[in-house]
Amino acid sequence: MIARAGVVPNLVRGLVPATRAALAGLPVEVAPRLLGGVLAVTTADGTVAVRLTEVEAYHGAGTGDAPDPGSHARMGRTARNATMWGEPGHLYVYLSHGIHSCVNVVCGPAGTAGGILLRGGEVVEGVDAATARRPAARTARDLARGPGRLGEAVGFRHLHHDGIDAVTGLEQAGAVARLWLPEAVRADIVRGPRVGVAGVAGTDAFPWRFWIDGDPTVSAFRWGRGAGPAL
Secondary structure, three states: OOOOOOOOOOOOOOOEEEOOHHOOOOHHHHHHOOOOOEEEEEOOOOOEEEEEEEEEEEOOOOOOOOOEEEEEOOOOOOOOHHHHHHOEEEEEEEEEEEOOOEEEEEOOOOOOOOOEEEEEEEEEOOOOHHHHHOOOOHHHHOOEEOOHHHHHHHHHOOOOOOOOOOOOOOOOOEEEEEEEEEOOOOOOEEEEEEOOOOOOOOOOOOOEEEEOOOOOOOOOOOOOOOOOOOO
């Protein structure tokens, strides 16, 4: 059995444990609340905790007022995106480019699909374990700077950890995850287009990327294929 995910008390001072209710709003509304929060994942190698500094919101079919052509759930429920249709607070872990396990916090009203991609963060506990998993990282700043790096740093593996519950902290495939949120939305948050998303979904028509202004662990921005400020 893996112990419940825990972090040094100082790291979660001013934070509160995530609840289903806190994550029940539309992803684009909930996303800013995650910034400055902490995701802690405990495995046999110990606990790695990441302070979240950059996220992106994605809506599934029928979620919100406007269709989101950049979402994995834009066409409805599939075997791949099934977790996005479940209870808020579970983590949708998917494979990107056949290599990287990326992490989303599931959120949204009941019966809808939504997720918030964890794009970047600072490893605030378990640096040694994260470094062992990410030996290519040149500096501590790069350990979780980018969604694939973040997933690797905390030790998640698609398909094993897809659906893990970060609210109750139930063990799944040798891992336990817990999410803490700030009590209120920070004042230093910036928003803009999502990174590397193709077509209109990656333009300023969807300013659904949120990040902490000036934080060094925020990933570099790039336009996706066919996207750009003029579209």
